[in-house]
Amino acid sequence: MTQEMAAETTAMGSAIPSGAGSHAERLSSLYPSGNLSISREEGLMLYRDMTLGRRFEDKCAEMYYRGKMFGFVHLYNGQEAVSTGVIKAMKAQHDWFCSTYRDHVHALSAGVPAREVMSELFGKATGCSKGRGGSMHLFSKEHHLLGGYAFIGEGIPVALGAAFTSRYKRDALGDTDSDSVTAAFFGDGTCNNGQFFECLNMAALWKLPILFVVENNRWAIGMDHDRATSDPQIWRKAASFGMAGEEVDGMDVLAVRAAAQRAVERARAGEGPTLLECLTYRFRGHSLADPDELRAEAEKQFWAQRDPIKQLAAHLTSQGLASGDDLKAIEKEIDAEVSDCVSFALDAPEPDPTELTRYIWAED
DSSP states (O other), X not given: OOTTSSOOBOTTSOBOOTXXXXXXXXXXXXXXXXXXXXXXXXXXXXHHHHHHHHHHHHHHHHHHHTTSSOSOOOOOTTOHHHHHHHHTTSOTTTSEXXXXXXXXXXXXXXXXXXXXXXXXXXXXXXXXXXXXXXXXXXXXXXXXXXXXXXXXXXXXXHHHHHHHHHHHHHHTSOOTTOOOOEEEEEEGGGGGSHHHHHHHHHHHHHTXXXXXXXXXXXXXXXXXXXXXXXXXXXXXXXXXXXXEEEEXXXXXXXHHHHHHHHHHHHHHTTOOOEEEEEEOOOSSOSSTTOOOOSSOHHHHHHHHTTOHHHHHHHHHHHTTSOOHHHHHHHHHHHHHHHXXXXXXXXXXXXXXXXXXXXXXXXXX
């Protein structure tokens, strides 16, 4: 199968247009999630979480272009099914999460209040990192978010340490309740770096309870993934370490959630780590400073048609789990929440200059 072929049929029954890219071709080997069943409550929870992520990021773009938000800002639009699918398959304030510089939506899915996330983006004292981290360094001990990291691969060893702690407490200290699982999120551009391979090796060696979640959006800033790695199918690298590996349609929240549930079950049972490659796509440029001129228009249009929020909405309505009015009510609620968090952040105090040296060392 080549990119020059005008059309091929994917597992979802849609056509792959010429120029849509290798990611689109890989979808043809994946099973559709149409037979996965969820309850109305679960479906609305997933829809609400993804909608919050999307509307929050849209508001960030607005604030940035209005000159209200500064620094580097990397938005998550299009990738919501990965954050929601993985994090909502895990236990809130029990399991642990490590993010990247594209971390706003991970924080929201983990339960960090929108007010705290937006405040951090404005550098305010009410931010989850007390205004010291900004867009790329969100952290919340309360919500088990171990941080966003500006340099690629930085969070993977931290996540490995959290997974080791869980296993050590259980095996060495006799804490039978210690069964927390850690999810480490990172992009395709990270997977040729040393931390990735070293941590996979250690996780497999000690059978650590960790999910290595690759958010493969095909573009590492402006580098096409296929040009940067000898084997573009990252999930296959799991076999080299004797661990479970799986690829999944990262635009399908039900498919991601099911894969994450399988991986978490294995991890809690002491069966070790999983490398989960989610084929996804960001709808905006690498950051809000990126004019996004490198990606082909046909590629962007193909993935826009696979919008994960619209796909879930169609599933919920077609299965009789929700009405259009139900979904509109959620969207209205989310819009109010996002407006509130912006107002709160704008009115919040700046960090006190006398506290500049706080939080450098452990104090409490």
